[in-house]
Amino acid sequence: xxxxxxxxPGGAQxxxxxxxxxxxxxxxxxxxxxxxxxxxxxxxxxxVGDGYWPLAAVLIFITIGLNIxxxxxxxxxxxxxxxGLALMIIMVLYPILFTVYVSFTNYGQGHLVSKQDAIGxxxxxxxxxxxxxxxxxxxYQNPATNAYMLWMTNPDTGESFTVxxxxxxxARSGEAPAQIDDFVQVPQNQxxxxxxxxxxxxxxxxxxxxxQVSQTRLGQAAQYxxxxxxxxxxxxxxxxxxxxxxxxxxGVYASESGQQLSPGFATPVGVNNYQRLFGDPALRSxxxxxxxxxxxxxxxxxxxxxALGMFLAIxxxxxxxxxxxxxxxxxxxxxxxxxxxxxxxxxxLLNPQFGIISETMYTLIGWAPPWFSDPFWAKVGVLLVQxxxxxxxxxxxxxxxxxxxxxxxYEAADIDGANAWNKFRSMTLPLLLVTVGPLLVASFAFNFxxxxxxxxxARGGPPMTGVSTPVGHTDILAxxxxxxxxGSTGRSDYGxxxxxxxxxxxxxxxxxxxxxxYTNMLEERGRNV
Amino acid sequence: MRxxxxxxxxxxxxxxxxxxxxxxxxxxxxxxxxxTVxxAxxxxxxxxxxxxxxxxxAxxxxxxxxxxxxxxxxxxxxxxxxxxxxxxxxxxxxxxxxAEENGVTLDIVQKxxxxxxGDFIVxxxxxxxxxxxxxxxxxxxxxxxxxxxSPIDLGDNADNFAExxxxxxxxxxxxxxxxxxxxxxxxxxxxxxxxPEAPATFDEVATISQELKDGGAKYGFLRMAGDPxxxxxxxxxxGGYIFGKNDDGSYxxxxxxxxxxxSVASLEWYNSLFEDGLLDVGANIDHDLMTSAFQNGExxxxxxxxxxxxxxxxxxxxxxxxxxxxGTEPGRPFLGVQGLMINSFSxxxxxxxxxxxxxIATDESMQAFYDTDPRLPAWKPTADSIEDPDLQAFLAxxxxxxxxxxxxxMNAVWGGWGDAITLIANGTATPQEAADQAQEQxxxxxxxx
Numbered sequence: 001x002x003x004x005x006x007x008x009p010g011g012a013q014x015x016x017x018x019x020x021x022x023x024x025x026x027x028x029x030x031x032x033x034x035x036x037x038x039x040x041x042x043x044x045x046x047x048v049g050d051g052y053w054p055l056a057a058v059l060i061f062i063t064i065g066l067n068i069x070x071x072x073x074x075x076x077x078x079x080x081x082x083x084g085l086a087l088m089i090i091m092v093l094y095p096i097l098f099t100v101y102v103s104f105t106n107y108g109q110g111h112l113v114s115k116q117d118a119i120g121x122x123x124x125x126x127x128x129x130x131x132x133x134x135x136x137x138x139x140y141q142n143p144a145t146n147a148y149m150l151w152m153t154n155p156d157t158g159e160s161f162t163v164x165x166x167x168x169x170x171a172r173s174g175e176a177p178a179q180i181d182d183f184v185q186v187p188q189n190q191x192x193x194x195x196x197x198x199x200x201x202x203x204x205x206x207x208x209x210x211x212q213v214s215q216t217r218l219g220q221a222a223q224y225x226x227x228x229x230x231x232x233x234x235x236x237x238x239x240x241x242x243x244x245x246x247x248x249x250x251g252v253y254a255s256e257s258g259q260q261l262s263p264g265f266a267t268p269v270g271v272n273n274y275q276r277l278f279g280d281p282a283l284r285s286x287x288x289x290x291x292x293x294x295x296x297x298x299x300x301x302x303x304x305x306x307a308l309g310m311f312l313a314i315x316x317x318x319x320x321x322x323x324x325x326x327x328x329x330x331x332x333x334x335x336x337x338x339x340x341x342x343x344x345x346x347x348x349l350l351n352p353q354f355g356i357i358s359e360t361m362y363t364l365i366g367w368a369p370p371w372f373s374d375p376f377w378a379k380v381g382v383l384l385v386q387x388x389x390x391x392x393x394x395x396x397x398x399x400x401x402x403x404x405x406x407x408x409x410y411e412a413a414d415i416d417g418a419n420a421w422n423k424f425r426s427m428t429l430p431l432l433l434v435t436v437g438p439l440l441v442a443s444f445a446f447n448f449x450x451x452x453x454x455x456x457x458a459r460g461g462p463p464m465t466g467v468s469t470p471v472g473h474t475d476i477l478a479x480x481x482x483x484x485x486x487g488s489t490g491r492s493d494y495g496x497x498x499x500x501x502x503x504x505x506x507x508x509x510x511x512x513x514x515x516x517x518y519t520n521m522l523e524e525r526g527r528n529v
Numbered sequence: 530m531r532x533x534x535x536x537x538x539x540x541x542x543x544x545x546x547x548x549x550x551x552x553x554x555x556x557x558x559x560x561x562x563x564x565t566v567x568x569a570x571x572x573x574x575x576x577x578x579x580x581x582x583x584x585x586x587a588x589x590x591x592x593x594x595x596x597x598x599x600x601x602x603x604x605x606x607x608x609x610x611x612x613x614x615x616x617x618x619x620x621x622x623x624x625x626x627x628a629e630e631n632g633v634t635l636d637i638v639q640k641x642x643x644x645x646x647g648d649f650i651v652x653x654x655x656x657x658x659x660x661x662x663x664x665x666x667x668x669x670x671x672x673x674x675x676x677x678x679s680p681i682d683l684g685d686n687a688d689n690f691a692e693x694x695x696x697x698x699x700x701x702x703x704x705x706x707x708x709x710x711x712x713x714x715x716x717x718x719x720x721x722x723x724x725p726e727a728p729a730t731f732d733e734v735a736t737i738s739q740e741l742k743d744g745g746a747k748y749g750f751l752r753m754a755g756d757p758x759x760x761x762x763x764x765x766x767x768g769g770y771i772f773g774k775n776d777d778g779s780y781x782x783x784x785x786x787x788x789x790x791x792s793v794a795s796l797e798w799y800n801s802l803f804e805d806g807l808l809d810v811g812a813n814i815d816h817d818l819m820t821s822a823f824q825n826g827e828x829x830x831x832x833x834x835x836x837x838x839x840x841x842x843x844x845x846x847x848x849x850x851x852x853x854x855x856g857t858e859p860g861r862p863f864l865g866v867q868g869l870m871i872n873s874f875s876x877x878x879x880x881x882x883x884x885x886x887x888x889i890a891t892d893e894s895m896q897a898f899y900d901t902d903p904r905l906p907a908w909k910p911t912a913d914s915i916e917d918p919d920l921q922a923f924l925a926x927x928x929x930x931x932x933x934x935x936x937x938x939m940n941a942v943w944g945g946w947g948d949a950i951t952l953i954a955n956g957t958a959t960p961q962e963a964a965d966q967a968q969e970q971x972x973x974x975x976x977x978x
Contacts, residue, residue: 050655050656109650109674109675110675112654112677113675113676114654121873122676190631190632191631192605192627192883192884193606193631195877195880195883196606196877196879196880198879199879199880213879215679216681216682217886218883218886218887262673262674262675263675264676347813351812352809352811352812352813353809353813353818354818354822370810371813372955373810373811373813373954373955373956373957458813461948462951462952462955463955463957465958465963465966468969469945469974470944470945470947470948472948492650492671
């Protein structure tokens with residue numbers, strides 16, 4: 001058999017009984033898998049090096065799975081969906097599971113690094129005992145071994161000595177010479193390039209005669225002592241200078257008096273984030289108001305954009321309509337302008353003092369709505385902007401759906417003497433809803449989290465009065481929780497934000513379920529039309 | 530069937546390993562010969578930095594080739610600096626000379642100023658961050674809370690830096706976390722055609738506004754709605770404050786002054802502008818509208834920073850810059866300071882410090898920074914030599930400025946206190962109500978939970 005492969009991984013085009021026997025196909029598959037495996041090994045190696053164990057494990061799992069699927073003949077049917085499944089695990093399932101995991105940790109500002117890194121950082125802090133001398137140093141290097149030697153001078157007493165790694169200091173006198181034994185003084189123009197190496201070396205003989213160059217000031221060295229040592233048995237840091245013990249409290253080492261060592265580290269904290277979420281006075285005081293407005297905003301956005309889009313689509317579906325093609329294209333323009341541009345432009349147009357819309361209204365009727373400072377009009381304004389942004393989508397969708405409606409039932413309706421409204425009410429609308437129903441659900445879910453428009457319009461404002469956390473009248477759940485998690489508490493708290501995300505996810509899940517049930521109902525009704 | 534599967538699998542593993550070895554990631558377990566072969570044939574670029582990151586081994590491993598010393602001199606350590614586009618050309622220029630003389634490679638990475646902080650927070654803990662970061666002083670609270678910064682030693686140059694700029698980069702733990710480059714503050718900018726002489730007090734500001742308004746002007750004094758940053762000079766002029774200060778000048782997050790007498794008085798003054806019709810309730814003025822109103826001659830006075838000057842000059846409006854007017858005391862603007870910080874996860878701690886002390890903190894470098902991007906220098910010798918009268922006026926207005934708080938608690942202020950000022954501009958709360966609400970919101974946000 002000389003079945004030619006057409007490029008897809010695993011030659012998915014070949015029939016089940018033919019492919020496994022073809023030598024070219026087999027070779028091709030092996031080479032492709034080898035490349036994938038090599039890449040996976042390399043990425044996993046890097047990830048393990050950086051400490052990303054869970055992601056590495058998932059990658060290993062996927063890679064092994066792919067190998068088995070593509071090498072075993074019995075798994076042949078799986079080959080069609082394996083690449084898709086693999087991508088879904090990496091791109092969809094893993095992020096969701098990771099969010100769930102993060103919501104049970106304190107990952108966020110102050111707790112960004114791993115425990116190992118935090119301990120390393122704290123242990124690297126040094127201090128200078130009180131009566132310790134500070135020396136000035138000159139570096140020497142052995143050109144043969146690259147080993148370093150320091151010429152140290154005590155500026156107070158004028159005494160000098162040299163130290164190398166692992167050996168006791170040797171007393172010297174006079175000025176620093178150009179060469180000492182095999183060691184040559186490091187010229188000034190090479191010093192900078194060797195600083196990192198020199199700074200990493202402990203010179204002198206442990207344990208009592210260890211000298212290190214200062215990490216902060218060039219040319220200084222001393223017998224620095226570690227400020228903190230880690231006690232693994234108690235999981236605590238001991239301050240060598242004061243003898244104070246810092247215990248691990250939820251991912252940060254803190255003393256009895258509450259003093260904390262920076263940095264803290266990310267650690268699981270159980271349901272703390274969820275407890276905080278439900279106990280948060282901010283959520284208790286205004287959550288319901290915000291939630292209600294979120295529902296209203298999402299529902300009205302869908303309703304208005306759909307109504308306008310459908311109206312225009314039906315209008316332009318009439319063949320007698322003049323200039324159909326150019327007008328249709330013009331109507332699509334709002335859809336092509338990014339919200340990041342369109343919303344600020346609208347905010348400018350609506351401005352009560354300088355905006356052209358408000359100015360025109362003043363001239364015509366002597367009054368313009370306070371688009372941004374009045375709770376009601378701010379809501380109207382944001383809905384209008386969303387209507388402008390969203391109707392072209394509905395227009396396109398409905399225009400497409402209209403083409404699929406059967407023409408014969410309209411003829412039948414004509415014969416029965418139905419008028420235009422009756423035809424729309426009893427035929428067009430129900431049939432349309434069958435097709436576009438799922439899209440309306442999607443649109444609702446999108447507007448439920450329509451962060452961009454709300455934030456750009458008035459940043460959730462105008463502010464409410466009598467609330468214990470900053471919240472605005474046009475804030476929806478997404479903008480509101482964003483502010484709680486990142487804006488107002490003074491820290492970027494990914495753990496808490498993940499917990500909030502899980503809550504929004506659950507709410508949306510139930511709403512979407514309800515809507516799908518409703519759409520199914522429509523579909524059944526559609527069949528009966 | 531099973532046998533074939535086994536053979537295939539072993540084949541795969543072998544080929545994968547060969548490929549992985551060629552890919553340049555020689556695992557520590559890999560035999561030495563294999564690694565050398567891979568290096569000799571491919572000499573992958575990624576290998577180079579890995580070698581330098583093991584300085585301790587380098588001293589022990591005897592280098593047999595005679596040429597190794599020369600090689601070490603040319604490929605020394607790489608110092609990575611993250612900067613915004615304004616400073617990148619200067620650093621490139623300074624860096625090129627430095628790199629050539631000292632055998633250190635300088636890697637200048639240019640990012641948007643707004644991205645620097647976020648990218649640094651993500652990259653630094655993983656070891657992918659820069660050695661030196663350009664940033665604003667009010668970032669250090671957040672960066673320091675995660676232990677991402679190393680204390681900086683100004684060495685013998687400490688006296689050459691403006692005291693308030695150094696104070697701004699000093700954290701309550703007493704350490705300095707940045708070498709200041711430039712400072713910025715806001716001042717009163719006024720149209721000299723409409724206002725011949727700068728008002729000395731905020732009462733005069735109101736009176737002049739009334740006269741201008743009676744004379745047909747659209748606005749006298751104009752300010753944007755909300756925004757605690759631009760409101761702070763007014764707040765302090767009436768004796769208000771955001772955070773009280775400890776004896777050593779650092780901010781005390783426990784002492785929140787949003788509804789003290791002075792802060793309420795400042796809101797009352799602001800409110801009186803709306804009551805007297807000098808500003809329009811609910812006008813939703815933002816920074817752009819404020820500056821363009823001034824450029825069009827529709828507003829005679831506003832409080833703004835040096836960044837508004839370019840547009841004003843272009844518009845050709847006659848302008849001058851004056852100190853913040855007084856209320857019950859002289860108003861103090863916020864001082865913002867930009868400078869260079871050192872990543873605590875950097876391998877090149879001493880090199881980075883030495884670079885800042887010996888290369889950046891010099892008259893030539895600081896002058897170069899000023900020449901490329903004229904901002905108020907934090908380096909006194911350069912600041913003293915400034916001839917631009919506008920910048921001199923901004924320097925004078927900032928002489929009594931308070932460093933913008935660098936403690937993480939400041940993040941909580943923007944929302945609640947900004948809302949309070951907006952409520953006044955919207956006419957939906959009395960000054961006392963707005964201030965009380967802000968005080969409650971901010972203090973409960975600081976308390977967490």
